[in-house]
Amino acid sequence: MPGDTRKQAxxxxxxxxxxxxxxxxxxxxxxxxxxxxxxxxKAVQGALNGAATVVLRGHLQVHVTTAAARGDAADxxxxxMDVLAAR
Amino acid sequence: MPGDTRKQAxxxxxxxxxxxxxxxxxxxxxxxxxxxxxxxxKAVQGALNGAATVVLRGHLQVHVTTAAARGDAADxxxxxMDVLAAR
Amino acid sequence: MPGDTRKQAxxxxxxxxxxxxxxxxxxxxxxxxxxxxxxxxKAVQGALNGAATVVLRGHLQVHVTTAAARGDAADxxxxxMDVLAAR
Amino acid sequence: MPGDTRKQAxxxxxxxxxxxxxxxxxxxxxxxxxxxxxxxxKAVQGALNGAATVVLRGHLQVHVTTAAARGDAADxxxxxMDVLAAR
Numbered sequence: 001m002p003g004d005t006r007k008q009a010x011x012x013x014x015x016x017x018x019x020x021x022x023x024x025x026x027x028x029x030x031x032x033x034x035x036x037x038x039x040x041x042k043a044v045q046g047a048l049n050g051a052a053t054v055v056l057r058g059h060l061q062v063h064v065t066t067a068a069a070r071g072d073a074a075d076x077x078x079x080x081m082d083v084l085a086a087r
Numbered sequence: 088m089p090g091d092t093r094k095q096a097x098x099x100x101x102x103x104x105x106x107x108x109x110x111x112x113x114x115x116x117x118x119x120x121x122x123x124x125x126x127x128x129k130a131v132q133g134a135l136n137g138a139a140t141v142v143l144r145g146h147l148q149v150h151v152t153t154a155a156a157r158g159d160a161a162d163x164x165x166x167x168m169d170v171l172a173a174r
Numbered sequence: 175m176p177g178d179t180r181k182q183a184x185x186x187x188x189x190x191x192x193x194x195x196x197x198x199x200x201x202x203x204x205x206x207x208x209x210x211x212x213x214x215x216k217a218v219q220g221a222l223n224g225a226a227t228v229v230l231r232g233h234l235q236v237h238v239t240t241a242a243a244r245g246d247a248a249d250x251x252x253x254x255m256d257v258l259a260a261r
Numbered sequence: 262m263p264g265d266t267r268k269q270a271x272x273x274x275x276x277x278x279x280x281x282x283x284x285x286x287x288x289x290x291x292x293x294x295x296x297x298x299x300x301x302x303k304a305v306q307g308a309l310n311g312a313a314t315v316v317l318r319g320h321l322q323v324h325v326t327t328a329a330a331r332g333d334a335a336d337x338x339x340x341x342m343d344v345l346a347a348r
Contacts, residue, residue, distance in 0.1 A: 034320035059295035121233035146208035239334035247326035
């Protein structure tokens, strides 16, 4: 994975980590309101989606667009579709 | 778009259409239960996701894996990421 | 299901049906571009999500908020969570 | 938020944190493969979805099913729909 892709992804995961830790602290409070936690969980998911977008873009650029020339297009497409379909 | 991709996608959209029409008929009944409709909507979304998966796989195979050799890799990746990110 | 909920949901499903039919026509054209189809599929999914939102809101309003008074809160929550979790 | 809901949610967030930290370490390796990272991101998202499901269930049970008797059903439904719709 290219260096700038790793850096961008790592930065978004650091943001996600920060949100995650603040939610874990909030859950120690019996009076925490459910919807506040749900909203913060969405913020973590947003940061994770941001990281996934960066990594996917890098993968398409570096590995998928060059697959036909390399001769492994079918494998590359299969493994990418498997990951995209995974829940 | 390759013929078999179009055929597979069209077949799934025909399934989605059938679900959609049955939901529209169900909505004419005042006694229809909300969760039955929500469940059927999920079935339509499942069929649409199936069609989207077929089309995405075909696009990767035919257009994206050959992009570097063709010289338009950056454009191909940009337009694909835009569509994947769209809501 | 309340009349206005059914009407709103039916209207969005009519929009979804229109998009769906235009995609099915587009798939008859060998030169149709994959990403145009993916984008239109997103429009159908958007209309379906709109219908699902209307139905869910109606369900919460009419059935879920009254569940404790009726005495079937646990069942209502279980069945709703099952539908929300379904793929 | 009920104690057991907080405990269940916190446990899933601890799992998410563990996945997140291992991805951040993996991103320090120039040879990390994009799809491995994407797959691990899905695992984090799965754990977060698990936590969100637990919190949503608790919210429905404790706050939403009792709303009509309390007289704030419209507000409860509005705020829940806003959070569910948020990206």
